[in-house]
């Protein structure tokens with residue numbers, strides 16, 4: 001019977017079947033990695049693109065740990081022709097001497113035993129938490145092949161594996177000048193649903209790591225045909241440069257980021273903040289290089305300190321009248337871009353995605369560090385202090401105005417006795433579960449939709465392009481926009497604190513815009529508005545996107561509608577190769593919904609029997625909010641990218 005080693009047994013390990021005859025140790029090892037292969041998502045989150053990229057992060061995190069411990073300064077990542085990956089670092093190299101209890105080379109233990117990482121006391125701060133830190137053995141288990149080269153003690157060592165099993169034992173293959181580790185692996189295509197690495201995805205994480213570790217140089221090289229590329233990420237300024245990067249070309253309120261870096265009770269607290277003239281907050285927090293999307297004690301401490309310090313300074317300076325007026329945290333964080341990075345020895349990660357720091361002692365530590373540093377900065381830079389406070393005061397006023405605007409929407413509705421907007425062509429049924437509201441771009445398309453619809457359960461609200469202007473505005477402005485107000489009235493739910501999902505007049509709200517760039521822009525703006533002001537409608541799964549066709553292909557009496565080029569070409573082929581007919585094939589490209597007659601619009605886009613509508617999902621709200629932040633900013637490029645990537649939010653589904 002195999003010896004039980006609970007410390008190493010994975011949570012998912014099946015019951016010991018007692019493989020007598022095999023060495024206890026080898027059974028244990030096999031079982032460990034087999035558990036990973038059987039339930040990979042348990043270890044890397046998913047077997048989709050995200051999980052695939054996680055393999056790279058896992059190896060890189062180990063290299064970063066060497067950097068945190070002060071031994072490594074360079075990490076090089078290469079995406080090879082065949083979607084294999086190499087990660088090279090100049091750290092100490094994975095130990096090659098015989099492990100005391102396992103009686104195997106350390107490198108073999110690290111790569112074949114689950115959670116073997118904890119067996120080494122390698123550095124004070126480790127990248128560990130959430131899905132990180134599961135260990136390189138997990139990468140090994142999920143790789144068709146993996147090879148490792150370790151430079152240590154003047155020698156170059158080598159080992160090879162297949163699907164987690166050792167195929168070449170540790171061997172010295174030559175001399176080595178310095179120290180370091182090279183890991184080459186080819187993800188197992190039988191496990192992952194996505195097998196191509198996305199350069200931008202890897203670049204984003206590596207760039208982030210370089211910002212977070214200012215002494216680190218990280219390179220990323222893509223060797224694949226047609227997309228060869230190489231970038232080096234190195235930021236001497238660390239978090240201050242990170243903030244500048246995040247700020248993009250938004251106009252800063254003060255010339256330089258405010259930075260702090262102090263260690264108390266073994267916790268290192270690093271941060272950089274800068275205000276811009278906009279209205280959005282952009283806060284990113286990290287613990288040991290991991291993005292704490294859900295925040296936690298470090299962020300709570302930071303926010304409390306910021307609110308307190310700014311209020312105190314404002315009072316001291318006579319900018320606020322004694323107790324009569326206090327700025328709220330939200331007021332003070334308007335226009336703030338912030339990166340907070342703390343290093344904690346024994347981080348406790350909580351929350352749905354295990355990205356929320358739970359260590360209670362960290363809150364007070366961060367608060368003290370930020371109070372001290374920020375207080376000192378404000379005293380030394382009174383003009384910056386006053387600019388920040390003036391901005392927060394104006395935010396407070398705007399918030400008050402927004403409250404009034406919301407009330408106005410509510411009162412107006414009450415006053416009008418629930419009267420619906422004149423522009424709305426409502427449906428005759430009243431059960432919201434059955435009713436659909438089409439938000440249609442432009443009056444002409446609105447006209448076609450009104451004529452083409454099934455008026456029993458389909459309502460039409462034409463919107464003009466004007467909502468474009470709300471994109472950078474504060475809530476009070478947004479709510480004073482005619483189009484937006486009309487929409488809210490039609491939806492019936494109210495907005496902000498007044499929101500009530502039960503009052504929704506339709507359970508399907510379908511955004512129908514032109515299939516061009518302008519249409520995508522309007523759709524994105526509507527999504528942004530829903531996200532910011534009517535999030536619950538997205539949560540409830542009420543928001544959809546219509547999919548109008550791009551082409552009509554006709555020959556004689558036969559006609560087809562195509563939703564992309566490929567489909568179009570298919571239909572054209574069919575019509576040209578088909579039985580001899582007369583007349584030629586006519587291809588019409590729809591530039592807008594308005595070019596379709598009511599009947600065509602119904603058939604292609606509105607008839608539940610034939611249409612495709614995409615449900616907007618906020619599955620990854622964190623990612624979404626970051627993207628929306630990007631979208632709300634002044635930068636054009638990220639906005640364009642967002643619009644292109646908009647499909648990320650939608651899941652193919654027709655009901």
Ligand code: 0RA
Pocket residue numbers: 059062063066089091092093094095110120122136181183
């Ligand atoms: C265990 C112990 C030590 C280093 C490492 C693992 C290590 C792992 C990886 C994975 C990629 N690069 C790596 N670099 C180092 C500490 C070794 C010592 O104490 O000398």
